[in-house]
Amino acid sequence: MAELKxxxxxxxxxxxxxxxxxxxxxxxxxxxSRQAAxxxxxxxxxxxxxxxxxxxxxxxxxxxxxxxxxxxxxLKEYFDRL
Numbered sequence: 092m093a094e095l096k097x098x099x100x101x102x103x104x105x106x107x108x109x110x111x112x113x114x115x116x117x118x119x120x121x122x123x124s125r126q127a128a129x130x131x132x133x134x135x136x137x138x139x140x141x142x143x144x145x146x147x148x149x150x151x152x153x154x155x156x157x158x159x160x161x162x163x164x165x166l167k168e169y170f171d172r173l
Contacts (some may be wrong), residue, residue, distance in 0.1 A: 093115060093116035093117065094109070095109075095113070095114070095115065095116060095119065097116055098116050098149040099118070100149065104142075104145075107131060107135060108127065108157075110133070111130035111131055111133075111134050113127055119146070119149070119150060120150050123144070123150070124146035124147035124150055124166070125166070127146050127172065128142060128143040128146055128173070129173060134137055138168055140166065140170040140171075141161050143166050143169075143170050144158060144163060144166060147162065147166060148157075152165055
């Protein structure tokens with residue numbers, strides 16, 4: 092299993108992801124960015140939509156700036172309902 096740091100996350104984000112039950116890159120990909128953000132927001136209420144963007148970008152293997160407008164809009168809509 093690939094470690095989360097291979098996806099470009101820092102130590103703090105790695106610790107937060109592990110604290111919500113996501114300990115590998117494969118687990119994050121399987122779970123998806125939305126569910127991961129949901130778990131983070133439940134445990135860390137200060138979690139913002141940008142975290143969701145970073146999670147999705149990491150799953151897609153692209154820079155956050157490469158996420159399409161449509162993708163960002165869908166993620167923001169989801170996040171706003173959390």
